[in-house]
Amino acid sequence: MPRYFFDVHDGGPEFDDTGTELAGPDESYAKARSLLPDIAREEIPRNGDHRTFTVLVKDENGQPVYSATLTYAGIRLQR
Numbered sequence: 001m002p003r004y005f006f007d008v009h010d011g012g013p014e015f016d017d018t019g020t021e022l023a024g025p026d027e028s029y030a031k032a033r034s035l036l037p038d039i040a041r042e043e044i045p046r047n048g049d050h051r052t053f054t055v056l057v058k059d060e061n062g063q064p065v066y067s068a069t070l071t072y073a074g075i076r077l078q079r
Contacts, residue, residue, distance in 0.1 A: 002060055004028040008039060009054040019060075028057050029066050036070040049074035 003019040006028075022028050032055040039053050050073050057066040 004031070004060075004065070005058045005062075006032060006035060007056045007058065008035070009056065010039065010043060010051070025059075025065055029068075032057050032066055032068045036068055040070055040072060044072055044074075049076070 001021040001023060003021050004025075005016040005019040007016055008014045020031065022031065035055050036053055039055075040051070043053070044051055052069060052071045054067060054069045056064055059065050
């Protein structure tokens with residue numbers, strides 16, 4: 001099974017040095033999409049109202065195969 005690497009960019013990159021064995025590219029795309037809400041759920045309450053989270057998926061050769069981005073913007077309407 002091929003191995004895919006999921007680098008997370010949230011102000012600074014976090015590189016996936018281990019990777020995950022998956023059946024193929026479609027499964028790696030789905031995993032990237034599912035990672036974003038989990039990351040946001042952890043980070044948004046701690047770090048403010050304007051955030052962008054990106055997951056870059058690379059194959060075993062280090063070639064990018066997919067990128068997904070989630071943007072969050074919160075606006076206080078009362079003080």
